[in-house]
Amino acid sequence: MQVEIGTDDILVDARLLADLLRLEPTAVHSLLRTKQITSFCERGIGEHVGQYRLTFFYGNRRARLNIDSAGRVTRRSSIDFGQAALPRQLHRAGE
Template identity: 55%
Template sequence: MNDSITQVEITNGDIVVDAVLLGELLNIQPAEVPALMKAGAITSICEKGVGEDAGEYRLSFFYRNRRLQLSVNESGHILRRSVIDFGERPLPRSLHTVRA
C-alpha cells in the first residue's frame, strides 16, 4: 500500500474510501464500486471507537462472499485491515453483525 496516496478521507464526519482500495480488497473492478454501492450490493457499517479505541473508526464492507474491515485513525491512516473470503460459499449472515 502506498502511504503517499490518501485511501480514506475523513472530513467533518464524512468518510470516503478510495474505490481502488475497495475494489482490490473486495476482488472487483474499482469502476464497479460506486454502482454496486448505489444498488446495495456492497453494504457497509461504520463504528466510531470509544474508550481505548477513541479516535479510531472500524469500517466494514460486505460484498457477496467477502467481508472487508479497515481500522483507521481520525486522519484516515489505515491502522489494520482484514478480509474474510468464503470462496464459493455465501458470506454467513453472522458476519454481517458487528461485534465488540
C-alpha cells in the same frame, strides 16, 4: 488519499475497496449505488476514541478497514467464502 474523515462522512478510495473485495475499481461506485456493496461503520470508544472500523460486504466477501483519527489505515482484512454463503454472524458489529 485512501481514507478521508469528514464532518459527516468517511470517504474510502475506490481502489482500496476494490482491492479488498477483489473487484475492478471502476465497478465500486455502481455497486454501492445499487446496494450490492453494503457497509457499516463503528466508532471507537474509551481508549479507541478517534478510531473507526469500516466493514464492507459484497456477495460472499467481507472487507474491514481500521483507521485512526487522521484517516490512516492501521489494519485491513478480507474474507472470501467462495461458493459458501457468508455466515450471518459476520454481518454484526464487533464480530
